[in-house]
Amino acid sequence: MRRRFGALLLLMFMLNIIASGCLQSPTTQELKLPSGNYPPIYINEKSQNMCPPGKVPVTFRYQPEENVTSVSLRGSFNDWGELPMKNENGTWVRTVCLNPGRYEYKFFVDGEWIKDMSAVDPTADAYVDDGFGGKNAVKIVKGEQGLIIEHDPKNPAYLSIADNRTVIRFKVQPNQIQSAFLVASNGEYKMERQLWWGSGEVWRVEIQEVSPIEYYFKLTTNNGEVLVLNTSKNPFFTFDGINRFPQVEWVSKGIGYQIFPDRFNNGDPSNDALALQTDEFWFNELINERPILSNWSDPISPLHCCHQYFGGDIKGILEKLDYLQELGVTVIYLNPIFLAGSAHGYDVYDHYRLDPQFGSEEDLKILIEEAHKRGIRIIFDFVPNHSGIGHWAFLDVASRGKKSPYWNWYFVQRWPFKLGDGKAYLGWWGLGSLPKLNTANPEVKEYLIGAALHWLDFGFDGIRIDAPQELINAEEFFSELRKAIKEKHPDAYIVGEIWELSPRWVQGNMFDSLMNYALGRDILLAYARGDWNGERTLELLGRYYASYGENVIAMGFNLVSSHDTSRVLTDLGGGNLGDTPKPEAIQRLKLLSTLLYTLPGMPVTFQGDERGLLGDKEHFDSHRYPIQWDTVNEDVLNHYKSLADLRKSVPALTSSKIKFYTSKEGVLAFFRGHDDEVLVIANNVPKDTSIPLPPGKWKQIWPEGEKIFEKEITVPGLEVLVLVKT
Template sequence: MTPLHRDAVLHRPELPYAYPGPGRSLVVRLRTGRGDAERVRVVYRDRYQPPSTDRARPMRRVGRDELFDYYQAELRVDPPRYRYWFVLDHPAGTLWYGEHGFFDDPPDQGAFEVPYVFDEDRIEAPEWWRDGVIYQIVPDRFAGPPEPPRSTPGEVLGWEDPPTHTGRYPGTLRGIREHLDHVEDLGANLLYLTPIFLSSAYHGYETTDYYQVDPHLGSLDDLKELVEAAHRRGMRVILDGVFNHCGPEFFAFQDVLEKGEASRYRDWFIVRRFPLQMYPEPTYETWASVARMPKLRTSNPEVQRYFVDVGRHWIREAGIDGWRLDVANEVSHGFWKVFRRGVREERPDAVLLGEIWHDPLPWLRGDELDSVTHYPFRRACLDFFALRRVGAARFDAQLARGRLSLPGPVHDALVTLLDSHDTARFRELAGGDSESQRLAVLFQMTYPGVPLVYYGDEVGLRGGEDPESRRPMVWDPDRWERELHQAYRRAIGLRREHPALRRGEVATFWVDAPAGGYLFGRRYEDERLAVALNNGFEELELDVPLPEGWARSEAAGAPDLLGGDPFRVEGGRLQGRLAPRSGAVLALP
């Protein structure tokens, strides 16, 4: 008889293992060794009431990875003052688990406690955010005049020229506005533009003036007209803010270059020694050792005030809906707290999306960012769909580990992406395989999160690492991959039509690692959907038991919302066939 592995059991009365739920409830999670527990309950009460008021609630397993199972329950007491224990039934007996460790019998002290739950402590992104489908655009290479203006300085590229690290294409803000039909037809409802402010580099990440639209892209009026046109179509617009570093022509850096230690802006930067010099080695800190990107001292209150004003200015002046924030993990936490307060004073529902490639919890505690770019999701999709380095079980484990490392509402607000301007395109890494991309997109649009489409992916644009991943958009429909474009439209359309795909809980029903089969459910209010994926090369016949509560009829059809052959529910089991390299979105009866 295998005993429960006590060293695998973990709970802390803090994020992500305890967090406020709706109505001042408390959501609690417990981690155990994989397969160790037969049943898990939580016993709880108002911390000021006697043991006779204890209540017991079963905990539901909400995920598992290679090593651990994760259980969750939502507790309610009024007033919301929580004291609780976990009770674990396992093959060798029963254990009670609390702040003081493990006990064989109900203990009289040492419980976990959350002294009080406040409504304002709930962590939630703006209401509109989770309904978004993002379309990311690099403005100079999306759409614009046939030829660049002759006055354009630096390396100028034509639309058919291959990209370079420094070349600028003729794309403009007006060109984006004139092609909003394409974005709307695709189903996306949120534009994310990489930097548009005056910069010494085409990509905008070397900002010269945070208050001026780059004239190569257009004018302030062009930006306003783009935002207004997007809003008329029900689209939101977010801009890219580069506040970790600036460009070498930024006024404050130029002042320090000129005046050295006497400059009033010397403390806006992290200077190692004077005199300040850029070459051969910068005497100041930079982003990624790039001399042309001097790092700002974002802990400096003057720097904070300047950029808070920038953040508020563009919401007020152009009506934007929020910010994507570059290199957010290298900016001080104090900066983001101040920036959030200032931006929210200007617009209470503005969204703050940070670029973070690793565990983002320190920035997602409710007082800094609302969301981050979920690059671990991208890695998992690459490994499963494109590179086929992992099977369905490992894929599900990777997803569960990421999902349960954050509070539920925080995870569900993350941006799920397959690629971006900072990566090779998914299609390229898949070796050009369109089936891998179609399956990955179907999964992306049916899994929790806020999906992002990088311009051109939807028509089959390819490209390796920068600069190849930043090729210009193709507007000749004869050069599009039509089936792929339609697959994007269908998957995005389903997401927009079905709230369960945007807001519902998620549960894994079945994985078949050798065959590449994966089945999971989404549930929200009265809607229940099952998403079936076959990443293998043989037809799959499914006969899978559904968890209790997921099917309300013992015998009925389960139509495929993508138009494929229907499945059936018989005796609580989902039955049907799935062709190789295909997927289905099934409406459960």
């Protein structure tokens, strides 16, 4: 009797799960098109003009005055990425399918940008300032928009595996779709409108299993029902069930913290002077200055950015691991720690050698082990585009010229030369202190990829890549780097320093994530300052989240300030180093950080921001000033600790899914969680604003409280509320 009763309970439990949509049957059957008069839209079938419906073929031509070996087309239509052009009898040609609109572009010839496009392309519709003293060309593409559906199963923005679910999406112009269904070989699924902005919206569905399927979309538009198919010959989209771009799952649940080692904490004064011995100034033959070693609280000098050392080291980080654990940190990102010629470390002398100013390899091993004991992973900074002038290979080139076996490791334009002469060889942004590496050289590639693997083998958990756009063979190099890393360390995290919205880097062949300044600074910081209202901000967020796969969103390296920017509190009007922050700036910092901690991906804090520190980049990089550990804004510190507790206690906040709710005046609101079980509401203006609530009862959990709301809620000024569906 007990067995029967238990079996009955189990059956009822399973039926309830299936009815609630939490468990879906894996049954697969032959997919057929429905009977009836459904007009089809073939979104991947090219017409006679070789472009999909709604897109226009646009041909770009470049006729050089002298012989060139390579030309590529780069513009706003491809995130300024590389589209190789073809040489047809001396004229370089490329045809691109574009939606109607306005686009800026340039030609990239033999590794260099055309400075003034008006001098080489008379077919352009206009020319505009490129921001660097030159001119971009402008192309105006005309055509009928019609109903345009965008979906490509090979692009993670449209199909990805996130949180072990199959997520399928399509893009369409706004307000043309009333309802949408995904019709698949394993069932039919109702889709939801997830994101929107001025010129588009995204519809989404998730399937809780990952398995091979065929599918198409059935839409109800303002003009009736239509079917969205692949092509007339192969009408169904297909997914083979293989996850070729796995999500690094520990990232989405993480809380990141960036450490600039020389300025974090000095745990071993005995190694401080070692920083002076290898400084770039001793090598640079065009400079008479000398580096300086300062006490921890000494004032900033004009050398503060790069050649004023304060003695921070690995033992100093080790001393603060308990502090970081209390802050909720689970991932540390270290600025360069390898032998280099500056305080920032991006002029590496040896990619395989730890800089002795930071300690020994044994110290580093202990740091990694102790961090892992506390559940903290560590990623290191990797610099493949350039080295320092004190690098052993570059010194050999400078000494022996073409007799050096490393001559082809660099781009030398004139020899002999003086070290530091940026006109004699290519350097990062023309700087003579940062000679550019020839990453197309197999020896250089082997050296660099070997270094990355060496430190991952040593115990690091991931890698942040500096200036990836600058490499002459970026896609080739980073594809090989990813393959090598993931074969040995499949759970390693790979982050690229890309500042702008640029999906091409996160398609599964290069990086897991980008440093998301495009989210943190371009959108959230502007909103927190009050530059934009809620509606405008939600639109920008819509474009952002529509551009990336949900697996990528979940792995987001989300930051606002870093070693390359002013401190966030300064950006919010809090003042400069040494000032007392204004109360409104503190409140705006709380608003911004709460948003960062409640959006998908990993929030990353630059050292000291959690203590309310100030610093302006324009003042000798004062944002990098050493943390004065006896100075802290306890209110700000406790706020960050509470945010960590919030993320850990509410699983929906570490899920991959976001869905928009509404915006009004300074208010924006969005759902988190796969069942939209959490509602986050922010208000960036000082006055209170009321908005309607979704159906049901909602309990406030942030700020702390047990208030229950229905139908409507008043959002206090400069505040973020987090509500949970009850």
